Amino acid sequence: MVSVVGDRLAQMRATGGGGPLGLTVGRLVAxxxxxxxxxxxxxxTVTYIHPGHVGIVISRTGGGVERIPLDAGLHTRNPxxxxxxxxxxxxxxxxxxxxxxxxxxxxxxxxxxxxEGQPISLDVAMSFELDAMxxxxxxxxxxxxxxxxxxxxxxxxxxxxxxxxxGGEAIADILGPRKAEVVNxxxxxxxxxxxxxxxxxxxxxxxxxxxxQTVIDAINAKNxxxxxxxxxxxxxxxxxxxxxxxxxxxxxxxxxxxxxAQAQAKANHLLSESITPTLVTYxxxxxxxxxxxxxxxxxxxxIQMPKP
Numbered sequence: 001m002v003s004v005v006g007d008r009l010a011q012m013r014a015t016g017g018g019g020p021l022g023l024t025v026g027r028l029v030a031x032x033x034x035x036x037x038x039x040x041x042x043x044x045t046v047t048y049i050h051p052g053h054v055g056i057v058i059s060r061t062g063g064g065v066e067r068i069p070l071d072a073g074l075h076t077r078n079p080x081x082x083x084x085x086x087x088x089x090x091x092x093x094x095x096x097x098x099x100x101x102x103x104x105x106x107x108x109x110x111x112x113x114x115x116e117g118q119p120i121s122l123d124v125a126m127s128f129e130l131d132a133m134x135x136x137x138x139x140x141x142x143x144x145x146x147x148x149x150x151x152x153x154x155x156x157x158x159x160x161x162x163x164x165x166x167g168g169e170a171i172a173d174i175l176g177p178r179k180a181e182v183v184n185x186x187x188x189x190x191x192x193x194x195x196x197x198x199x200x201x202x203x204x205x206x207x208x209x210x211x212x213q214t215v216i217d218a219i220n221a222k223n224x225x226x227x228x229x230x231x232x233x234x235x236x237x238x239x240x241x242x243x244x245x246x247x248x249x250x251x252x253x254x255x256x257x258x259x260x261a262q263a264q265a266k267a268n269h270l271l272s273e274s275i276t277p278t279l280v281t282y283x284x285x286x287x288x289x290x291x292x293x294x295x296x297x298x299x300x301x302x303i304q305m306p307k308p
Contacts, residue, residue, distance in 0.1 A: 047075045052090035054132045056139050058083040065140045069132055085139060087146055089130045091202065094150045096158065097123035098210075108155065109210075112163040114171040118215055123208040124158060126190065126201060134198030141197065154194065161189040171211055179206065 047070070049055040055070030060081050070084070077084065098121065099107035110122045130138070130146070142149050165185045166174055174182055187204035194201060 045076055045079055047077055047084045049073060049075065049084075049086060053086045053088050054135050056085040056087060056136050058085060065136045067136055069135050085145075087130065087135045087139065089132050089135065091127060091129050092146075092150075093125055093127045094154060095123075095125045096155060097125075097207070108151070110155075110159050110162055112159065112166050114166055114174060115168055116171060118171045118211060120166060120171065120174065121210040122162065122206055124162070125203075125205050125207060126154070126158060127203040128194070129200045129202065131198040131200060138198045154199070157193055158186075158190060161186050161193070164189065171215055175209060175211065179209075182206070 047055060049070050049072045051072045053072060055075065057066040057070060057077070059065070060083055069087075075084075096108040096110055098109040110124055112120055112122070114120055138149070142153065162182075165182050169178060169182060183204060183206055186206075187201060190204060191201040
């Protein structure tokens, strides 16, 4: 037993333990370890928020989220008790379109039905910004990043809004004259339903509409018939206008002839009233050269002088 204890003391002396030298080494190791831990933790005590983003401060102890987000720049924090989640607040565009290979997981086209029950596929895009002061509430609601929220909740909201609007419209109107109205009404619904979560909808567009080919053919045939009917109607109106023009022209010509005849008749009447025997004799006398007719007979001379 004595020999065992002696061996143990000899081992402690050899290793430096059990004396002032052992205590010094232990403290040095502790200091080195402490400095190393501080060096590892130091970078995490400062957080840099990138421009165009805000930082969401999350409590690691209670799981709560601070209501005021961090602006862009450097911020200090306790890495043991808090976490930081960055959210972009700059303009973003969510594009939901048909994938090149149909049926693939990344196919994000929107499928709805018209008022006739016809299926319609749409490629759409929505540009938006996030209200910085509402970002903490947005994160508290979904507990996920913005990309996940866009391709899940926002996509479903867009599909529902389009179904409500397009579901009350005829497919021919959606493809034609009422497309702009459909876009405006859908954007209004999206702004109303997404704004409580901090989404500021700037623009919504329908980039492409795909309908069954049979429906497209029927609409095209109808358009051709309507165009032909419109052409016939225009031709008929043209003929009617031409006929009316000819009638007006003929009536004007007849009126002109009548007016000319009436003027001539009036002139003849005035002329006949103005011719008197005295005037005739006077005109003949003006043209008589004073010679009597060379052939005598029983006829009375043409010119007879007035009796005194």
